[in-house]
Amino acid sequence: MSGYLAGLECSRCTAYYPGDSARALCECGSTLLARYDLAGIRKAVTPADIARRAPTMWRYRELLPVRDDAAIVTMGEGFTPMIPVPTAARELGVGELWVKDEGLNPTGTFKARGASASISRWRELGVTRFAQPTVGSGGHAWAAYGARAGVEIHTALPVSCPELGWKGSLSNGAHVYRVDGTVGDVFRILTEAAARYGWLPAGAGREPYRFEGKKTMGVEIIEQLGWDIPDAILYPTGGGVGIIGMWKVFDELEQLGWIGSERPRLVSVQVTGGAVVKAFHEGLEECRGAQHVNTIAPGIMVVKPFSDYLILRALRATKGWAVGVPDEESLHYMSWINRHEGLLLSPEGAATIAAVRRMVREGELGPTSRVVVFNTATGLRYPHLMDGPVPVILGSGTIDDAAVARASRAIGGATR
Known part of the structure; x- marks a missing residue:
């Protein structure tokens, strides 16, 4: 199979590059997005065809960027369960509530999706050395998929991050650099090293294919709800790749005729004072940046996401929202959900539960709302919080x- 990737389009200046271009960013320095031959896909596959395929993210093969099936690097990632949590729904004041549990992916995190899609495509293009900044889970996922693909991974993370992330990366054979500084320091140091040594910078938004892996979360939600649309999707937001990817794929699904024009409200959840939350409520098109704070949920503390303008576009295009959550609420709901629903959430996932409560109090959600929240990693990655x-x-x-x-x-x- 030759695949349906048509090209790469700049998300700012709309410059267009051929699908086989080995570009990570546009010449203007902005994020590139993959574009597909949707007319060809519409003729080739239907939702009924997909329903008969294996339960992984690669069931949506035509909407993913790899040309040759032999290039796919996979460990069965994707098609994670949508778990109804009725006790939590009653407690929080919404009609129906599901947890999309990404902690059941390989390496225990949603980062497996982006690693699978990105490494598969870049290796197909001949790229074999990558620089991956992380707060732990992303580096671990890239290290694991890098080991499977036989490529070289260099990952850096703050020394404050949980040890499971960097120990997992080391065990997979990645080059690991612990930085005595913030996430911003990690990005700067690793970006400089990537330029010096010829590694591909693979941070959030800095190459086009991670969006493609993450967007499959959105297709799965729709398929698992019988090709129906929930009222809102609450997503823990760091670099925002998942929100951007889901926004993108909903448009692709509409063009395929698989869904209509209705969209779920996309909701960004961050720590209190998060850059996206501030920019959204101030009506800005880009983030001004936020002060770095130490938090139990480092995955939703990014001072200024690289693709911030796309996150904000996605929120506004879907009549979405943005919610800041303090650590004490995340910690409370991490324990509460475990006790009452049996799910061991990451602190980032627990923050989405707290965000539902806040949105109900603000009148943004109500007793008839059908809501999906994301748990982005297994709580087992955070034994220090247990x-x-x-x-x-x-x-x-x-x-x-x-x-x-x-x-x-x-x-x-x-x-x-």
Whole structure:
């Protein structure tokens, strides 16, 4: 199969490049977006055809950039479950609520999608050395897929990031650099090194193919809802690749005739004071930047996303919203959802639950709203946030009334 990638279009100046161009950015320095032969795809495949395919993101093969199937680097990523959470829906005050659980991807994170699509396409174009800035999960995903593809990955992250990310990257054979500084320092240092050594800078928005992997999240939501549209999708936003990708693919699906003109409201969720949240509510077309803060949810603390203007376009085009969430609320809902729905969310995922509550209070969501939130990584990546009740230690091996009472007290008397 030769694929349906037609070209790359600049998201600012609209310059157009051939599909086989090995460009990461436009000559003007802006983000490139992949464009497809949608008329050809419409003739070649239908939703019914897709329903018969394997449950991975590559079931949407025609909407992904790889020319030759033999070039695909995959570990079964995608088609993660949409888990209904009715207890949370009642607690928060919405009609229906689903968690799209991306923590079930390879490496335990949604970053697997972008790594699979990007590494597959770039390797097909002959690129074999990559620079990947990260706060942990992205570097780990790129390291894992890089190992599978036999390419060279250089990843850098702040020393404050959880050790699982960099230890996982090291175990996959990546070159890992821990930076005593902020995420901004990481980007600067790795970008300079990439220019010096000829590595491809693969940060969020700095090459076109990560959007393509991430956009499959949007197709899956629609397909898993029976090709129906939810009212809102709340997405933890760092670089914003997922929001941009989903916005892009909804337009592609409409042109294919698979959905109508209705769109879910795309909602950006960040830490309090996040750059996108501030720019959205101030009516700006680009972010001014935000002050770096230490947070339990580093994936939603980016001082100034590279493709910020596209994130803001996506929010406004879908009549979306932007919500800032303090750490204490993310930590609360990380525990609450685990206790009441059995899901171990990342702090970034838990922030979307807190954001639902805030949107209900602000009148942006209500008792009939059908809402999808994203958990972007398994909570197992954050063991340092799981401090809680201490289990009962038995001296005799017998569980008696006293032991049961002590266990009940340890969980605050909650004996569900």
